[in-house]
Amino acid sequence: MIVLGIETSCDETAAAIVTEDRRILADEVFSQIEDHRPFGGVVPEIAARKHLELIDGVVERAIQQSGVGLDDLDAVAATGGPGLIGGVLVGVMTAKAIATVKDKPFIAVNHLEGHALTARLTDDVAFPYLLLLVSGGHCQLLIVEGVGQYRQLGTTIDDALGEAFDKTAKMLGLGFPGGPAVEKTAEKGKAGRFDLPRPMKGRDGADFSFSGLKTRVRQTIESLPPGDLIEQDVADVCASFQAAAGDVLVDRTANAIGMFRLRHTPSAVPKPALVVAGGVAANKTVCERMQTLALEKGFQFIAPPPKLCTDNAAMIAWAGIERLRLGDTDDMDFQARPRWPLDPNANNQEQRKKA
Numbered sequence: 602m603i604v605l606g607i608e609t610s611c612d613e614t615a616a617a618i619v620t621e622d623r624r625i626l627a628d629e630v631f632s633q634i635e636d637h638r639p640f641g642g643v644v645p646e647i648a649a650r651k652h653l654e655l656i657d658g659v660v661e662r663a664i665q666q667s668g669v670g671l672d673d674l675d676a677v678a679a680t681g682g683p684g685l686i687g688g689v690l691v692g693v694m695t696a697k698a699i700a701t702v703k704d705k706p707f708i709a710v711n712h713l714e715g716h717a718l719t720a721r722l723t724d725d726v727a728f729p730y731l732l733l734l735v736s737g738g739h740c741q742l743l744i745v746e747g748v749g750q751y752r753q754l755g756t757t758i759d760d761a762l763g764e765a766f767d768k769t770a771k772m773l774g775l776g777f778p779g780g781p782a783v784e785k786t787a788e789k790g791k792a793g794r795f796d797l798p799r800p801m802k803g804r805d806g807a808d809f810s811f812s813g814l815k816t817r818v819r820q821t822i823e824s825l826p827p828g829d830l831i832e833q834d835v836a837d838v839c840a841s842f843q844a845a846a847g848d849v850l851v852d853r854t855a856n857a858i859g860m861f862r863l864r865h866t867p868s869a870v871p872k873p874a875l876v877v878a879g880g881v882a883a884n885k886t887v888c889e890r891m892q893t894l895a896l897e898k899g900f901q902f903i904a905p906p907p908k909l910c911t912d913n914a915a916m917i918a919w920a921g922i923e924r925l926r927l928g929d930t931d932d933m934d935f936q937a938r939p940r941w942p943l944d945p946n947a948n949n950q951e952q953r954k955k956a
């Protein structure tokens with residue numbers, strides 16, 4: 602099986618070709634960062650227009666690089682949501698057009714499922730596993746029971762972690778996107794310098810909250826001597842922020858591991874995986890903290906390579922393959938979805954907030 606995947610839900614225009622035996626034949630990602638940087642964040646209208654301008658070329662390059670032709674494809678998959686609707690529409694329309702002309706099945710992939718199943722593409726992880734999904738728009742702990750089968754254990758009640766990274770970077774003048782900048786700057790900082798809160802730590806359950814942490818970062822910056830921030834202060838804020846976020850992730854994920862164990866006992870699933878996914882999973886400190894926790898709790902630890910943690914189309918092609926293997930394809934009347942929770946039964950405050 603060979604599937605073409607298309608990703609256009611945020612500010613990456615991406616196309617990839619992936620095979621059922623887990624080979625990535627092409628993985629083209631065109632980042633629009635330079636177009637959005639002057640605005641300090643992604644501008645939906647600019648993103649949609651840019652996707653429209655770029656998508657044909659990006660798909661063409663992926664096809665050329667892969668060495669397979671459109672006729673060799675078994676299906677065409679595209680992110681069908683959640684995301685910025687203008688961009689999602691461009692990807693969905695493109696995939697439907699190719700599928701129609703070439704008479705191939707069309708698959709509308711949930712972007713979050715793309716992140717969630719990446720560990721099966723890279724590491725062949727078996728179901729069930731525990732997933733920490735940390736991206737710009739989401740912060741969730743889920744049990745991945747199977748393709749299309751998710752049990753949400755916790756979510757953020759306010760900001761996503763990637764959002765908190767981005768806002769911290771903005772307040773410190775580190776530019777956009779913030780996550781990688783905060784990580785790099787933190788390398789030279791002292792994590793113990795500022796006493797930042799660990800929201801939700803010690804509480805039952807696996808929900809998150811990051812808005813209080815963000816506020817304290819702002820107050821901390823305001824408490825520094827007036828004038829330009831000095832380099833060491835900036836580095837210390839970044840390191841302190843990352844340490845606080847890391848502590849919260851460890852605490853919440855430890856609870857989620859307990860919840861996972863209530864459902865899947867060690868005798869039934871002796872060595873499950875703790876998988877991290879989404880853009881923030883590209884952060885080394887986050888991965889190290891999660892790896893230590895996994896080892897302590899007798900879980901394997903899986904983090905896909907950073908390039909497959911941030912938005913890409915290989916994960917969409919792979920999720921397409923997983924769906925195609927189950928005969929689960931979509932009709933041409935599929936409508937792009939701005940919101941699309943993985944676990945429809947979850948009481949999803951995050952989804953409500955974005956509504």
Ligand code: KG4
Pocket residue numbers: 611735736737738739762763764766767778779780781784879880881882883884885910911912
């Ligand atoms: O999954 P993703 O590429 O897009 C969404 O679906 O949201 O995640 C983007 C988020 C951004 O908030 C970005 O700042 C964050 O992931 N991110 C990082 C790192 N790389 C990307 N956060 C912390 N450390 C990183 N190295």
Ligand code: ZN
Pocket residue numbers: 712716736737879880911912
């Ligand atoms: Zn994403």
